[in-house]
Amino acid sequence: MNTALHAGYARCHTCGKLVENMQPVGHNAAHCPRCDSAVHARKPHSLGRVWALTIAGIVLLAPAYAFPIMTVLRLGRGEPNTIFSGITELIHEGMYGIALLIFVASVAVPVIKLMGLSFLLLSIQLRWASSARQRTIAYRFIKFIGRWSMLDIFVISILVSLVQLEQIAYITAGIGTTAFGAVVVITIFAAECFDPRLIWDASTGDALAVEGA
Amino acid sequence: MRLTACPHCDLLSEIAALQPRESAHCRRCGSLLYQHKVRSISRTLAWAIAGLLLFIPANVYPILQLQALGMEQDATLLKGVIALIDNRLWMVAILTFLLTIAIPLVKHLLLIGVLGRSHRPSPRLARWFRYYHLIDSWGMLEIYMLGILIALVKLGDLAEVVTGLGLYSFIGLLITSIGAHISLDKNEVWERLES
Numbered sequence A: 001m002n003t004a005l006h007a008g009y010a011r012c013h014t015c016g017k018l019v020e021n022m023q024p025v026g027h028n029a030a031h032c033p034r035c036d037s038a039v040h041a042r043k044p045h046s047l048g049r050v051w052a053l054t055i056a057g058i059v060l061l062a063p064a065y066a067f068p069i070m071t072v073l074r075l076g077r078g079e080p081n082t083i084f085s086g087i088t089e090l091i092h093e094g095m096y097g098i099a100l101l102i103f104v105a106s107v108a109v110p111v112i113k114l115m116g117l118s119f120l121l122l123s124i125q126l127r128w129a130s131s132a133r134q135r136t137i138a139y140r141f142i143k144f145i146g147r148w149s150m151l152d153i154f155v156i157s158i159l160v161s162l163v164q165l166e167q168i169a170y171i172t173a174g175i176g177t178t179a180f181g182a183v184v185v186i187t188i189f190a191a192e193c194f195d196p197r198l199i200w201d202a203s204t205g206d207a208l209a210v211e212g213a
Numbered sequence B: 001m002r003l004t005a006c007p008h009c010d011l012l013s014e015i016a017a018l019q020p021r022e023s024a025h026c027r028r029c030g031s032l033l034y035q036h037k038v039r040s041i042s043r044t045l046a047w048a049i050a051g052l053l054l055f056i057p058a059n060v061y062p063i064l065q066l067q068a069l070g071m072e073q074d075a076t077l078l079k080g081v082i083a084l085i086d087n088r089l090w091m092v093a094i095l096t097f098l099l100t101i102a103i104p105l106v107k108h109l110l111l112i113g114v115l116g117r118s119h120r121p122s123p124r125l126a127r128w129f130r131y132y133h134l135i136d137s138w139g140m141l142e143i144y145m146l147g148i149l150i151a152l153v154k155l156g157d158l159a160e161v162v163t164g165l166g167l168y169s170f171i172g173l174l175i176t177s178i179g180a181h182i183s184l185d186k187n188e189v190w191e192r193l194e195s
C-alpha cells in the first residue's frame, strides 16, 4: 500500500493539504503553504503525549468520583452527592432515563475513552497486525463521544443558578466538578494528540514511523 | 484527478472530480476524504449570520425560570457561569464560559468573517480559518441543550419551571449552528483562500 509518508508527502493536520515533506519523521517540518500550520508526517511525540494525558486522566478520575459534585438542600436539609450517589438518588426517585444519561456521560464515556486509548496505544506498541480498520473506527468513536462527558457539569451550572430559593430549596456545586472537568478536558486533548496513522504503520511493519513517534 | 492522503491511515488516493452531493471515502480504512456540498459558502454564511442574530436573545433572555412560594429565579447562560464562581469553582466557571458562550460566539464571528470575504483571499483570512479549525470541536451548544432538558425534568417535582424566550432562541441558535456545520465545505473554503 502506498502511503503519503513513503511517497515523501505529509497531509496538513489543519487544512488537509498534501505538502511535500522530505524531512524524516520526528524532525521539525515545513509550514503549510495554504494555512501556515506546522506540517508533520505524523503528529509529534504522539505515543508519549497520549500516554501522559491518559494516565493523568485515570489518576484524576479518583477525585472526580470521590468528591461531592452537588448538594441539594430541601428546607435546609440535605447531604452532598458524588457522581455515583447522585445517580443512585435519581434511581430512587424513579428518574431512570436521566440516571441512565448521567451514567453514560459521566461514567461510561470517560472510562471507555481512557481504556480505549490505552488499548489503542498498546496495540501500536505491541505491533499488532490485525484489525487495523476496526481500531481506526474505534478511534473515531472515542473521539466523537468524549465531549458528551461535559453534560453533568452543564446540568449542575443550570441547577446552581436556578435553585436559590433560600429556605425552601438551595443547590450548591462541589469540588468534584473541578476534577471531573479536568478529566474531560484532558481526555479531549488526549484524543486530539493520538495519531491513528500509527495503527497502520505498526500493522504494516513500518517501524521507522512508529519509533519516530 | 487530484492526489490526497487519508487523515486516518495515510493512504494516498487519486480522487476524480465529485458530482454534487457525492462523497469519496478511503478504500483502506473507510474515512471520509471529500464531500461535495452544493452552494456551501452562501448557505453556511446564511446559517452563521442567523446564528449570530439568535446569539443575542439566547444570552439575554432567561432560558428557564423557577417559581415557588412567590419567589422567582431565572437562568441564563451567563448566570450559570456566575453561579459557579459564587461556589468558588473558578476553573469550572471558566471552562463553562468558554465552551458555551465564548467559543460558539468566536466561531460564528470567524465563519462570517472568512466566508463573507472569501472572494478576496488574504493571509489574514487563512489565519482566521485556521483559528476556526482550532476551536471547532470545543463549542458544546448541543450538549448544553441536553443539559437544559435534564434540568427541566429534574426540577419538575421541586417547583414550577417556566421556559422563556431565551430557551426558544437557544434552540434556534442550536439549529443554525448545526445547519452551518452540515453545510460548511472546509476544503472548498481552503481552495478559495489559496487561489
Ligand SMILES: [Zn+2]
Pocket (backbone or CB within 6 Å): A012, A013, A014, A015, A016, A017, A032, A033, A034, A035, A036, A037
Ligand atoms: Zn494546512
Ligand SMILES: [Zn+2]
Pocket (backbone or CB within 6 Å): B006, B007, B008, B009, B010, B011, B026, B027, B028, B029, B030, B031
Ligand atoms: Zn484511510
